Amino acid sequence: MLTKVADNIYRKIVPLPNNPLREINAYIITGEKNLLIDTGFNRPECESALKSAFNELGIESTDLFITHLHSDHCGLIKQFSDENSTIFSGETDGELINFEAGNLYWRMLDDLFIKYGFPKADFGRNTDIHPGRKYCHEERVDFTYVNEGDVLEYGGYRLKAIETPGHTPGHMCLYDEEKKILFCGDHILGTITPNICIELSAENPLQDYLDSLSKVEKLDVELLLSAHGTPVENMYDRIKELKEHHKNRLGEVLRILGREWTTAYTVARDMTWEIDCKNWDEFPAPQKWLATGEAISHLQYLFFSGEISREESDGVYRYRR
Secondary structure: EEEEEEEOOEEEEEEEEOOOOOOEEEEEEEOOEEEEOOOOOOOOHHHHHHHHHHHHHHHOOEEEEOOOOOOHHHHHHHHOOOOOOOEEEEEEHHHHHHHHHHHHHHHHHHHHHHOOOOOOOOOHHHHHHHHHEEEEEEEEOOOOEEEOOEEEEEEEEEEEEOOOOOOOOOOOOEEEOOOOOOEEEEOOOOOOOOOOOOOOOEHHHHHHHHHHHHHHHOOOOOOEEEEEOOOOOOOOHHHHHHHHHHHHHHHHHHHHHOOOOHHHHHHHOOOOOOOOOOOOOHHHHHHHHHHHHHHHHHHHHHHHHOOEEEEOOOOEEEEEO
C-alpha cells in the first residue's frame, strides 16, 4: 500500500517475510529530486513491493538516505540507486555497513556475543542465524556522509540531520523544523520498543539511547514518521513510555542478579519477554540473540552507572550485584 502522508511524502509498507517485524515503512519524497528513506531487506519480496511504489509514482531515479546499518533499512541500496544517485548516511553506521559487506564484521559480532556469554554455536557461527546477515547488501557503498545539523533539501522540505545513537551506534533522523516533521527510523516506534543491543563500537548503548530520546524530546514535532508499525500520535507521550519501559527493565535485571557471577545470556533467560513461547528453550535462535543483546545493554548501563560489578573470566564477562 502506498499512502500519502504529507505534501510530496509517501509511505510504502514493504513486507519483511518470516520476520517478527513483519514490515518496514519506507518513505519516498518526490520533487525535482527524489529521496528514498530506507529500503527493506535484500529480498525479492521487498524489491518488488518498493518497485511497485516507484512505478506508481513514476520515479526512475532517486537519492537515498539510510537511517542506520540494519539490513531491513539498507539491504536494497544497490537495486534502488544508479550512477546519478547520492546515497546519504551518518559516517558511523555507513562505515559499519561497508564493514558488514565482508565477513569480518559478522565474525567480530559473533565473537563479541560469545564474550558476553552467548553459547558458541555447534553448527558454525551464531551470526548464521541472524536475518541481518542473510539479507544484507552485498557490495561496498559509496556513501555521502552527513553530520549533525547538515541539511538535505527535497520536495520543498529542509531536512536537518539529527544524530540519535542507541538503536545502532550511528543512527540518524531527519527533521524539518518549519513543518515539524521527524523521520525517525527505528529511534521511536509505537507498537514495539526499539531493540537496544550491544554492537561493535558501542559499549553503553542504552545510555546512548536514553540520551538520544532526551535530545529528540526537545524538538517541536507534530508528524512522526517511524520505520515500523502504526503512526505514533504523540511523540512526547511515547518517549515517556519508552523511558519508563527501560527503567522497569533495569529494575528487573537488578532483581535477577544476585551475589553470584552471572552471564548476560543467563540474565536474558530469566527476563520476561512478549513472545509466544512456553520457556527459554523454545525461543527461536534469532530471538535468543536479540534478547541477549538487550540484556547486555541493560547490564552495561548498570555497570557504567556503578550499580553492579563486572569481571572477565575465561574470556567471558560476568556480572553481579
